[in-house]
Amino acid sequence: MSDPKTAGADAGSVVSDPQHSQKLLRVLQSLRQDDCFQDAVLVLDGEQIPVQKNILAAASPYIRTKLNYNPPKEDGSVYKIELQGISVMTMRQILDYIFSGEITLSEDTIQDVVQAADLLLLTDLKSLCCQFLESCITAENCIGIRVFSLHYCLHHVYHVATEYLQTHFRDVANTEEFLEQPPDRLCELLSMEKLNVGNEKHVLEAVVRWIGHDTEARRVSGTKGYLFAIGGMNENKTVLSSGEKFDPETNTWIQIPPMMQARQHFAIAELDGMIYVLGGENEDTEVLLTMEVFDPHCNVWRIQPKMTTVRKFGCCTTMKKRLYVMGGGSYGKIYDSVECYDPKTQQWTTVCPLKERRFGAVACGIGQELYVFGGVRNRDADNPESSQMTICKSEFFHDELKRWVHLDDQNLCIQATSSFVYGAVPIGASIYVVGELDTGTSFDYVREFRRSTGTWHPTRPLMPCDLSKTSCAALRITNCKLFRLQLQQGQFRIRVQST
Secondary structure, three states, X not given: OOOHHHXXXXXXXXXXXXXXXXXXXXXXXXXXXXXHHOOEEEEEOOEEEEEOHHHHHXXXXXXXXXXXXXXXXXXXXXXEEEOOOOOHHHXXXXXXXXXXXXXXXXXXXXXXXXXXXXXXXXXXXXXXXXXXXXXXXXXXXXXXXXXXXXXXXXXXXXXXXXXXXXXXXXXXXXOHHHHOOOHHHHHHHHOOOOOOOOOOHHHHHHHHHHHHHOHHHHHHHOOOOOEEEEOOEOOOOOEOOOEEXXXXXXXXXXXXXXXXXXXXXXXXXXXXXXEEEEXXXXXXXXXXXXXXXXXXXXXXXXXXXXXXXXXXXXXXXXEOOEEEEEOOEEOOEEOOOEEEEEOOOOEEEXXXXXXXXXXXXXXXXXXXXXXXXXXXXXXXXXXXXXXXXXXXXXXXXXXXXXXXXXXXXXXXXOOOOOOEEEEEEEEOOEEEEEEEEEOOOOEEEEEEEEOOOOEEEEOOOOOOOOOOOOOOOXXXXXXXXXXXXXXXXXXXXXXXXXX
């Protein structure tokens, strides 16, 4: 038994009433309409709602900040808190939630409540809204919920809506919401890598339905594809700044405005409909550091931030909305360096270097992957002055791995001076590499690299024998236009991929 003299020194026991907070909220709720306890008004759309400052400040960090920044005056005047972007009806719902912890949500009111909760920084209410939104996701509304959740940083809702869209795309593509999407969002949806369609014909059918939903307005959204030929050197050994584009609709070449600098041996890539040219050398054989971009919509060239390294015979491609320029060289040096340009920040950053120094290579970017094919280097790596050159091995870079690895080139070509790669284009799940490819037993012009297996395969038909040292590009042409081109006396040789 404890000594009575020391009992008073005990810390005692903490006890609590689990119903205390609910009881308090009920009392506060009953006092809401009593003018004696109102000491401020909310002003929304010209209408005033009497409130208690301390209750609002306790619930909303946004209101608390407004009170701290602009404290009430001591002249007895009514303190007014003006809120914009919240309707009176929505604010009354939120006040009910603040005083009770409960709110009635519906598909008709959820957007207004999320917007208000976001403004007032009511994180708990926002979480409840997220749970409600996730429970509401269907084929008819998943696109709208996905867009809405991205705007208000509801990351988990965005993830759930995206997964639903990818898994149930065929159902989504038959909804009115899908047919109402603008062209840019339609392109974004169709470019998802994990889209579950089973057969790509379902994607085509979805696009046809989308166009047919408003044919006149969407006719312009079937944007033409062009081939561009820019810069280089003409038959008189003059370095060019001029450029042309080929229109398959009319089967004609059209002049475009000249670049701001004449250049040859430069890198070139397309990103978000813009054409970037980088480096190269001018008519004085000066190796360039500059980059410029052509906007086909405005038909103008613009100067862009310079690269960090002067280079010619480099290669360039895109990945995840960024430009990557690799290899090349200048004044007798061959580079393994890689740099990345982000058009949003207009900043250049360095990336993990290639495993082999090379110039004259070609590159492709697909999803989160970069591929570099060909290019040449000194045969004797320890002797940079050596004049003997050899083709480089193909390399692969994944954005998550952040490093380069060699590909198996056994069936591409042998490591010899007789091999050279001139171009590479991704088509479907494969990459087609064009060049003078000495396999040791045969001489091929086109090889197919299948990304799924990492293997090389011969293609048929081979490139015509009267073409050599040619670059290449992929251009989508509808069948009717393709047939028309083929009938025009063989002016263009077009390889149709078999299915």
